[in-house]
Amino acid sequence: MSYNDFERGVPPEISNCSNLEYLFIIKYNLTGNIPSSLGMLKKVRRINPSDNLLSGNIPDELGNCNSLETFTSGQNQLQGKIPPALGKLKKIQWLELFVNKLSSEILISVWQIQSLTLIIVYNNTLTGEQPVEVTELKHLERLMMFDNRFHGEIPMGLGVNRSLVAVDLIVNSFTGEIRLNLSHGQS
Template structure:
């Protein structure tokens, strides 16, 4: 458990040669400071963690950029960096990982720039949360190629323009349909093919959503 101080992450320097490490969970540990260079700009360091499949670093106080060298972790299926103080752009390298199939959660940070078109390569990704950042520009039509998504959250950013029609290709979405934002004044819309959507609006006559005991994210 961290002390919320700038040097909390120094211990990661000693893990760069843990080549058989598969899961690393440091979520909700009150860690602060910048992610060390040993897993950032030095490309070979993070690439040595070739068996890493899940990386949980959410709910800490981490600063700096998301290391682009994570793109060398070819077995990575879950990347969860939400609820930190990360900034900069979304690295294109992590969007080119075919292994990233379970979850990419980088919400609740200060990430900026547009969503790279390379996100189209995550065709098997199930869970994508980019909410509560400073992402801007138009919503990329490439998201329509992420056909395995069951959850997509782009809320609380500064996007502009129209919602791309390519999102109609997302037929695996599930959960509650929003009732705010663009959905509040929509005169008509279709949810065809998404038979696991529920609640929210009366017009499509969707089934009621089941109440869950916990709202914690499940990957």
């Protein structure tokens, strides 16, 4: 349904599609909220409502999408925090929430999702320290957190991860020394 010019928000009735695996509604000029009823989609693997005018909070109910591997909602006007309920998504690999109005800290429950390979949250007003848990994400390849309000020291073990190929933390308020351990030691 992407790249059309529908004038309505994401219909909550989409949750009636119990076998839906892919929901792509990119560049649709959609307004309104991401409906909490999406949490009823137990088989959905990818949700992408990027490049719209969606606002409001990311619903906690998305944490009920047990099969979700990718949630991409960049270039919207989403507000509030990244809900801790997303930490229940044990299969999620891609979390893309760039260019929104998200604020608050990214809670530990999200940093503990071992399946994550990509975290893109740039151009928001997210805050907090980078927790040591990020160093334990063994599949993480890309960490793009620039242009936010993160602070504190960068965890020393961040560079140990063999899978990590890109990190961008510019335009934040990190302090201290850059103490990355970039030796690719034993796995």
